[in-house]
Every structure is written in structure tokens, then in C-alpha cells.
Amino acid sequence: MKLYIKKELFLKAISATEKNTGKNFTLPILNNVLIKTVENILQLTSTDLELATIAEVPAKIEEEGSIAMNPKTLSGFLVNSPEGEVLLKTKKDILLVEHRNYKTNIKGFLDKDFPLLPKTDKKKFFTIPSTIITSALSQVINSVSISDLKLELTGVFFKITKNNIKLVSTDSFRLSEKTLSRDKSENVNEESFILPTKAANEIIRNYQDLNDILFFYIDKNQVTIQNEENKKVNLKIISKIIEGEYPEYSQIIPKEFTTKVIISKKEFAQQIKSAGLFASRINDITLRVEKDKLTIHSQNNDVGEFSSYIEAHVEGEEQEMRFNYNYLLSGLNNIEGDEVVFKINRSDGPTLVESVKNKDYFYILMPIRK
């Protein structure tokens, strides 16, 4: 292999793929990134056999070839070297990198043991702007379950219908749902799958700064995400889909409420943070809905006691509830806009939180028993 490539493009491709390496002990080749020429582009691939990340960048290729490399040394070296074109050359399992007055030999591996990528079936797909899907995923990702007890809950549920795409996540204590409108001219009708958290994080990380259209190709066992081709840096993510049926979550969403409270999000979040300092071992704080205010109280016998209130627009009955303040905060952070509305039924049932203006996202939270 012999080629010239712009340093910043090469570095971008490495940083896109290197996150997904370095943890496999049974098959050490997986700790490497595969560097390979494909016609006039350079392709970098990493995989842990559940998720593959592929970055493609243009390069001046003089000799075809490939090599597997641990990305740490390579990226460390490139970060500190000047801008401009880099020469890459392989000699068996050694990669030569030459750049102005720098010259290095880095030990790599032959690629014969590097996994082959599963093929992508492009029959069923939908498209969505990268900015929209990455911000939507970040709104739901912190409600995904971290316990392996129910595997279906360890990913983000995508439910695609004729009119929209819903992203749902729950860890059985809280639930997030985001609704996105979709381009109806596309050929996916009713489709659903569970995207593993790792893949969701990889999508957020890789595409959030990109302003592009993303294609989601849905297959029986896997989903492939890629941006529109012929950009400077093309990124592709192939992920397995979590097996199993996602629970019938719609039963959880309360339809009617006895109390509605509208408050300023920023002020409320600040007070919760302060109250959290005085929460007990189970992270509990107490909220009391009164006539035109919301009071917050927390107490820890070893630390002290906290109370505050915030002016609120209240409709309906007075209420008192206990919540885990961490769950409350992460829900608030997911919500867009300055004002949020709390919809409450009873102190031991689900409470729904959403933005006053934007109704495409909501967060449902279960309280702590009194």
C-alpha cells in the first residue's frame, strides 16, 4: 500500500473509528482499526462484532493494500504533527508514515484475521437529517435501562409508522418518548426495531457535527446508518438489533390528570440541584404542589435540611410527591424550551413532564413511595 492523504482527513477517520476498539481479549485483532484502500478512497473500519464503524476519506492512491493498526499511537502522533499531506506506506505488517520532517515506523498486523463486514440490504430504509436524529437520540438515551435483566429495555426503540417515527426508552422507572415527523414518500411502512445503546451513542458522537441526511437501512438482524455519499468524510455504522419484543409501553402513558403545574425550567433545575445536596441515601426530594407555588424539601440526618419554593401556575388539586432528584434532573435536561409542565394524578402514580410549547417529547417518571 502506498498513498498520500490530507492529515486532518486521516485524523478525522481515525477518531471516528477508534472509540470502538480496545476491549476484546479473545480476538486481539479487534483492538485494531483496519486501514484499507478502496479505489480512490481510504477506508477505516473498527468493530466489536456487535457494532462496526466505517469511515471513508479521499486519498491519492498509488498502490492498493491494507493493514490493521492499533489507533492509539497513530492518532497520538498525528495530533501533534503539522498540517498538510501525509505519505502512508506498508511493508508487510509495518506502516511507514512520512510527513514533512517526521518519519515513523509503526508496528501493525496483517489483515487476514480482521472480520468481514456484514452486507447491507438496502430494500427498507428511511432518511432523516443528522441534526434532528442526533438531538432526538440524546433526549431519550438517558432513560435506557442499564440492567441486563430485560434485554429489550437496553436499547432505544424505533417505531416507524406512516406518519412519524417514535423513539422510546425506559428503564421501568421512567420513560422518554420523542416523536419525529417523517418523509412519507419513502418505502418503509410499519417497521420497528430496538437499537442498542452503544450504537445510539456512536450515532450521536459521529454525526452530531455533521449537517447531512442520514439513511437508516433496516434488516432483520441489523441496521445500517450512513450519510449521503460523496462527502469529504463518509461515515457508516452497522449495528445489530436487540432481539425481542419491546413492551406495550403505551399503557403506561396516563391519559388524564388531576393536577397541572407550569414552572420555569431553569429555576426549577437549580433548586433541584440544591435540594439534591440534602437528599438521603435514596436520593429523595419531596415536591409539594400548593395553590400558586411548588415547594421543594429534602432532608438528610447527616447533612441537614433544605427547603425552597418556586412560583408556579397550578391547575387542579394539591399534591405531594417524592422523587429521585437525579431522575427528575435528567428528565428536565431532556426537555426543550424555558417552561415545563408537570402533569400529576396521584402521589404513587406516573407523572408526565413536557415542554409547554414543544409537545413532541415527554418524560414520564415514577415517584418514590412515601
Place this chain on the structure above:
Amino acid sequence: MNEYDLWQVVLTEIEPQISKANFVTWFKNTYISSKKDGVVSVAVPNAFSREWLENKYTKPIMRSLRNTSRDIREIRYIIENKKPTIITAQNQTVEKRDIEETQLQFEELQIDSVTNLNPKYSFDNFVVGSSNELAHAAAISITKKPGALYNPLFIYGGVGLGKTHLLQAIGNTFAQTRKKVLYITSERFTSEFITSISNQTIDSFKNKYRNKDVLIIDDIQFIAGKEQTQEEFFHTFNTLHETNKQIILSSDRTPRSIPTLEERLRSRFEGGMLVDIGYPNYEMRVAILKTKVKSKNIFLSEEVINYIANNIQKNVRELEGALNLVIASSKLNNNETNLEQAKKILSHITSKPNKPISYKKIFKTVSDFYEIEEKSLLGKNRKREIVLPRQIAMFLMRSELKASYPFIGERFGGKDHTTVMYACAKIEKEVNTNHNLEQEIGLIKQQIYSD
């Protein structure tokens, strides 16, 4: 040689040919999923394994397969994972302890999305007593010989007595032996049926119900009056019954007392075994409370338990409600609840005076129960379907309201008091001999007093 052994032979032959890392990575969790007409389907855990085995190892795999079994022509790779062992209620409670019982969860998510079963119901936490031991014994015996003994098993009894618990316990027992189980209420069956008609997915609806090993339908009485659903259910029932698949049904009354139930369904429901669950007696109520207390890992004194059992006599659900109230207050005050406190906490439940009931309430409940119009109950129609409810209504006015015979006669459109006397005597006599009638009247009374 079976598929498992065949694959073991392949693995032993391939292992020395490749590096250990490769072997472990690519052959872990692989197995032969099926072997038919010379085509072997190899199950692999993910798409990467499929790609790799297909491209790199098909030749050696084929070679060693053909060494043992010459007729193999083709290998297919499919992505399939063996199902993890079913999570039982016990496993789950271990996990729950960590966060104690304080952080509440969405209960709906505990329900298994394939079988609709809630793992919290099991035979272990079902309290058996004289009022339900027959039902329990029948349930246990069908879990041992599904489809063979009592098919269908029809369990009936009033609200909050444990029908659903028993049904789900049967389902969970089957689910653990990897039988295809489906639990559903008849209401949901109906609404899914309607959706499938409007979405034109009737075939997948049929498939869903007809390929089960065990079908459990709760509250089957709600199917009454829905003709097309009954028709569909009739065929589902027959398909399953003919292939000896177990069917379990529950209802708040006997098939005979479900009005507007088609005759052919009625006779099928009665063709298996009919068992009832009755009201728990004092000893059983104490036993139920003790089991609940134990499962919640708390302590409650004997006298408090006895007090609750003595004063809440209706159904198990209310018994549990009262218990929860007492527990909640003892947690709140951080001390053990004594008898005096328990009395105070439960005072608003136990001392609730019996709301006076009116004869109008009796008319309404009886006519609702038998699905006849109140008008005809009070009219002169002498059809059997009308006469019996009319006599029951008279009987109830006499026994519950202590109304005089002439008063009752007057309310029924000026009937003679001897007619009323005859009716009351007749029902009273029949109640003692006819168990079904006794049950029905019990249910009607329960509804009269329920709110």
C-alpha cells in the same frame, strides 16, 4: 446421530485447524438449528459470524459434515440466539431488593410481552383453602398433563378471589417449560380481532392464537353478545381443542349463566371441567395475610392480622388493600402497628355503615345481570328467561329489604301477594338444591352491595 452430536463432531475437527482466538470468537454459541433434505442451517449469534463462516470456513465445515453424513449438500447460516432462560419471579425480587421497594416502577413492564403473563403470580404464593382447593388441584394437574385431562378448564367465581392469579400461575408454569403460552383477557381478544379486521391482518390474528400450546382467556363472559368475536373464538377453540392444546378460561359465572352466549360455545365450555372459587373463610384470610406479610419482609403482630381477617370479609383484594394501609402507616411512623392503631386506621373501612339499598337498585342489578330490560322484569311476560329473574328479584326484595309481600307485589305492577309468596318460596327452596343458582344470587348480591 442427532444435530447436537453432529455439530460437536464438526467443532472437534475444526478446532485444531485454526487459531484458538478465531475458534472461540467465531464458533462460540453456534449450533445446528435444523437439518432437512440435505440442507443444514447453522445458527450463528450475529451477522459478523455469518459473514466470516460463510466466507472462510464453509469448506472445512462442509467436509466434516459430509464425513459423518453423506447426504448433506448445502449449508445455510442464520442469525439466531438461544433464548435466555426465563426470568422467574424469584430472580426479579433479588434485583428489586437493591433499590428496596421505595422507587416505584411501571408495573406494566413486568408483563412478558410475548405471553402477557406477569411473573409475580405463581403457585407458590397462591394460598389454598377449602374455597379454592378444587380449582387449585385442577390447575396443578393440567400443568402436569396439558390438553389431556380437563380441556377446557373453566374457573369461575366472584371478583378479587384469585381467578387471575390461578390462571397466570398456570401460564407461568407452562412458560418455564418453554411451551407457547398466551394469556389474554376476552376484551383484548375482541379489540385485537376488530383491529385485525379493519387492518386486514386477520390471518396473522388467526395464526397468533392457533399456534399456541396453551391459551388462557380471562373474563370470558365479556365475549357475550359479540357475535362475530364468538364465531372467531369458536374456530380458535376447535382448532386448539382438536390438537389437544390446553385451553383455560375464567368467568365471573358459569357458562350457563352467561347471557347471549352461543349454545355451541356454552356446550364446549362445559365439556371440560368446571370449578369454582368461593369466598375465603376466616382461617384462609389469616393465611393469606400471613403470606403477604412474609413476602413484604415486614413484621405484623398476630392480633393485628386476626383483626384484619375478622373485619374485612369481602374478597382478597380488599383484604390486601387493608393490609397495605396498615403497613404504610407503620412505615410512616417507623414503629410496629399495634391493635389500637390498626383499628383506627381501618375504622373508615370497617365501620362503614351498610348503605341502605332501594328496590330500584335490585331491579337494575338483576336486569343488568340477566341482560334483560327492566321493563320486561316488571311486565307480564311469562317466558322462562324473564320469569326466573323476576322471581329472583322478588326473593331479593324479601330477603334483603325485608319488604312485605303486598309491597313487593305492588312494585311488580300490581301482582297478587300470593304470587310473590310463591316466588320467594320457590327460589328459597331451589337455592338449597341448585348450586348454580346459589352462585348467581351471591354474585347479584355482591353487585347490589358493591358501591
